[in-house]
Amino acid sequence: MxxxxxxxxxxxxxxxxxxxxxxxxxxxxxxxxxxxxxxxxxxxxxxxxxxxxxxxxxxxxxxxxxxxxxxxxxxxxxxxxxxxxxxxxxxxxxxxxxxxxxxxxxxxxxEASAYVALSEDADLMGVIASQTSTIQSGYIAESGATLLEFATGDEIIAAVRSGEADAAFFQGSFLEPIVAESDDLMFVGEPVALGxxxxxxxxxxxxxxxxxxxxxxxxxxxxxxxxxxxxxxxxxxxxxx
Incomplete structure (x- = not known):
C-alpha cells in the first residue's frame, strides 16, 4: 500500500x-x-x-x-x-x-503487491511505474530497476499501456480488478509482501x-x-x- x-x-x-x-x-x-x-x-x-x-x-x-x-x-x-x-x-x-x-x-x-505488464516477458529490472510516495515505489527504488513515479494508480496503468514503462508495481487488490477487466494486462513475476x-x-x-x-x-x-x-x-x- x-x-x-x-x-x-x-x-x-x-x-x-x-x-x-x-x-x-x-x-x-x-x-x-x-x-x-x-x-x-x-x-x-x-x-x-x-x-x-x-x-x-x-x-x-x-x-x-x-x-x-x-x-x-x-x-x-x-x-x-x-x-x-x-x-x-x-x-x-x-x-x-x-x-x-x-x-x-x-x-x-x-497482502501482496504485484507487477502487471503487457507481456509475460516484461523486463522487471527495466522501467517500472508506481505511485509517488508509496511503499511500492520505495521498493522499486531499492530494487535496481528504474522507478517512474506518477500521482495516481490510473496513471501507472496508462504508462504501461503507452509503453512508457515496462511494468507497473502496486497493491495487488488495486490491480486485480483492472487486470480482470482488461484484455491486454497480465500479472508477471512474483508477488511481494510489504507493510x-x-x-x-x-x-x-x-x-x-x-x-x-x-x-x-x-x-x-x-x-x-x-x-x-x-x-x-x-x-x-x-x-x-
Whole structure:
C-alpha cells in the first residue's frame, strides 16, 4: 500500500494544535482516488470500502464523523497539523510512519503487491511505474530497476499501456480488478509482501480516540462483519481475518 516521505510531517508535528480527547466531530481524512478503498462517486461524495468501514466504526464507537479529502503526498502532514483527525486511506502500517503518527490495529491484513505488464516477458529490472510516495515505489527504488513515479494508480496503468514503462508495481487488490477487466494486462513475476497491513492513522496525542477505534475494529472482527465487508469490496480471494 502506501508510503510517504516524512520530513514535512515531522516539521508539522511541532505545529500541531490538536488536543487529545477534544473531538466533538471526528474528521475522517481520506484520499478519494484509490478505488475500491476510497473514491469520489457520481454524487461527489466519498465512497468505497473505507467509507463503509469508517461509517460503521464511527457508529460502533458512538462518534459523530465527517469526511475530508486530501491529496496523498501531504496526507500525514495535514493530519499532524490538525486539518482532520484520522487517516483512513489504504495506508500501510510501517515503522517509518509510526515514528511520526500512531496507528490502530490493522483492518486489512498484510497482502501482496504485484507487477502487471503487457507481456509475460516484461523486463522487471527495466522501467517500472508506481505511485509517488508509496511503499511500492520505495521498493522499486531499492530494487535496481528504474522507478517512474506518477500521482495516481490510473496513471501507472496508462504508462504501461503507452509503453512508457515496462511494468507497473502496486497493491495487488488495486490491480486485480483492472487486470480482470482488461484484455491486454497480465500479472508477471512474483508477488511481494510489504507493510504490516492497513490501519487508521492518527496523531500520537489521540490515545483515547485510538482506543475507541481499536475496540470498534475488534468488534467487527469478532462478529464477522469486517470479513464480509472485505469480500464485498475486494472479492472472494481477499485475505481475511
Amino acid at each position: 502506501k508510503k510517504l516521505t516524512l520530513s514535512t510531517a515531522i516539521l508539522a508535528l511541532t505545529a500541531s494544535v490538536a488536543l487529545a480527547g477534544s473531538h466533538s466531530v471526528v474528521r475522517m481524512g481520506t484520499e478519494g482516488a484509490y478505488p475500491p478503498y476510497n473514491f469520489i462517486n457520481d454524487d461527489g461524495e466519498v465512497d468505497g470500502f473505507e467509507r463503509e468501514l469508517g461509517d460503521e466504526l464511527c457508529k460502533r464507537a458512538e462518534l459523530t464523523c465527517e469526511w475530508v479529502t486530501n491529496e496523498w503526498d501531504s496526507i500525514i502532514p495535514n493530519l499532524v497539523s490538525g486539518n482532520y483527525d484520522t487517516i483512513i486511506a489504504g495506508m500501510s502500517i510501517t515503522d517509518e510512519r509510526d515514528e511520526v503518527i500512531d496507528f490502530t490495529q490493522n483492518y486489512i491484513p498484510p 504490516g497491513g492497513v490501519g487508521i492513522g492518527m496523531r500520537e496525542s489521540d490515545g483515547e480516540l485510538k482506543a475507541k477505534f481499536d475496540a470498534a475494529i475488534d468488534s467487527m472482527k469478532a462478529d464477522g462483519t469486517l470479513n464480509e465487508m472485505l469480500i464485498k469490496w475486494f472479492g472472494e480471494d481477499q485475505v481475511t481475518y
